[in-house]
Amino acid sequence: MYSDIFSHLVTTTDRTQFLNRLAEFERIQYQDLDTPLEQKMNECFGSEAPVVALLVKDTGEGALKALAQAANDIPVCTITLAFEPTRSHMYKLRDTIATLAATSLVLNVVIDASIVGGAILSWNGKYFDGSVGTKLHEYFKTV
Amino acid sequence: MNDQILLLTAVLLTSLMGIVIAFIALSYRQLVKRYDKLRSEVEAQKEAAGVFAQQELAQAHKKANAIIAEAEEYSAKLKSEFSQHLQTILSTESQHHKSLIHTLQEEYVKVFQANSNEIKKEGEVLISKLAHDLIAQAQAAAATFQSEAQAQKKEIEKMWSDELHKKAPQVLEAAAVSVMGKALSLKEHEDLIIQSLEEAKRNHVF
Numbered sequence: 001m002y003s004d005i006f007s008h009l010v011t012t013t014d015r016t017q018f019l020n021r022l023a024e025f026e027r028i029q030y031q032d033l034d035t036p037l038e039q040k041m042n043e044c045f046g047s048e049a050p051v052v053a054l055l056v057k058d059t060g061e062g063a064l065k066a067l068a069q070a071a072n073d074i075p076v077c078t079i080t081l082a083f084e085p086t087r088s089h090m091y092k093l094r095d096t097i098a099t100l101a102a103t104s105l106v107l108n109v110v111i112d113a114s115i116v117g118g119a120i121l122s123w124n125g126k127y128f129d130g131s132v133g134t135k136l137h138e139y140f141k142t143v
Numbered sequence: 144m145n146d147q148i149l150l151l152t153a154v155l156l157t158s159l160m161g162i163v164i165a166f167i168a169l170s171y172r173q174l175v176k177r178y179d180k181l182r183s184e185v186e187a188q189k190e191a192a193g194v195f196a197q198q199e200l201a202q203a204h205k206k207a208n209a210i211i212a213e214a215e216e217y218s219a220k221l222k223s224e225f226s227q228h229l230q231t232i233l234s235t236e237s238q239h240h241k242s243l244i245h246t247l248q249e250e251y252v253k254v255f256q257a258n259s260n261e262i263k264k265e266g267e268v269l270i271s272k273l274a275h276d277l278i279a280q281a282q283a284a285a286a287t288f289q290s291e292a293q294a295q296k297k298e299i300e301k302m303w304s305d306e307l308h309k310k311a312p313q314v315l316e317a318a319a320v321s322v323m324g325k326a327l328s329l330k331e332h333e334d335l336i337i338q339s340l341e342e343a344k345r346n347h348v349f
Contacts, residue, residue, distance in 0.1 A: 082324070083332055092333075096340060101349040116324050117332055119339040121348055128348040130339025136319050140312040 002070045003104060004050040010087075010094045012108045015071055021045060022071075025055070026064050077101070078108040080120035080131070085109065097123075 009015045025044040029037060038052075045051040054067070077097050085093065094107050101123065112120075115131035122128075327335070343349060 081332075081336065082327075083329070089333065093336065096337065097349075100340060100344050113324065114320075116320055117327050117335040119336045121339070121343050123343075123348055126348045128339075128343040128346055130342045132323060132335060133320060136316055136323070140316040140319070 002054075002067065005048070005054060005067070006071065006074060006104060007050075008048060009071065009074065009106055010090050012076055012106050015074060015106050019068055019071055022064060022068050026061070075101075075103060075105045075124065076108050077105050078110065078122040080110040080112050080115060082111075082113050082115050082117050082131070082133075084111055097121075 009018055021044045025040065028040055028044075041052045041055050045055070055063075079093065079097070090107065090109065094105065097107070098105050115133040116136065117132035118130045118135070120127075120129045120131050120134075
């Protein structure tokens, strides 16, 4: 239902910022009634057209809470990387993992240079270490 | 009146004084005479005593000279006798000592020569045995030391070898991690992440 709205929420940080904006809109929508509601929406969600489009239809308290609840319910996949990924790489990663998991999700990205390369995943109660550091360690343990 | 009495009294007193002075002068003269007499007597007695003393002294001197002469004569005699006795005794003792020393020397030389030969032989045997024992002990100690040293060397070599085998993978791993961490490009990182994700899928993480 909210897939278009949540498509730009790549990381847990994005989600937190979105929830903060939503709370801000909820706070200001009944203040300064001379200011049009669309202007207030644009001030809070200017770059997020799907959100604005949704709120135009319904700005009631129930709709906002449902949206916030849906955002909070997005599953989180924690991924440990050896480097700081670019924004576009994070989109790519999120989409790849979402495809593999067959669900929408947000990433909790942890940076740890000691893993050398690859990734460590923690998803839905499961843990997988596909890092180069661990592979090297296992390899040299058998030598 | 009074003046006449006084004059008469003065004349009387002066006369009396003259009488007294005359008496004193006479007494003094007599006294001097007696003193001279006594003095001449004393001188005579002193002279007589001196003569007597001279006579007595001369006699004593004579006696003393006689005694001294006798004593000297006796002393010389005694001295010569004592000297003769002493010389006799000394010569006798000297002879006796000389013969005793000679005997002792001869005995000592005999005993010493006999003992010396025996001691020399025993010493040579002892030294030879001691040297032999020492060489044997030294050889045994050297052999023990050599074997211990070899055992220690082997132990150390094994310890180092074990340590090397234990540390080598760690060192290689650290080197590999360091080299790979620096050598991977962004594209290679992305490929490795995709590989990890696919692997996770194969392991049913998703």
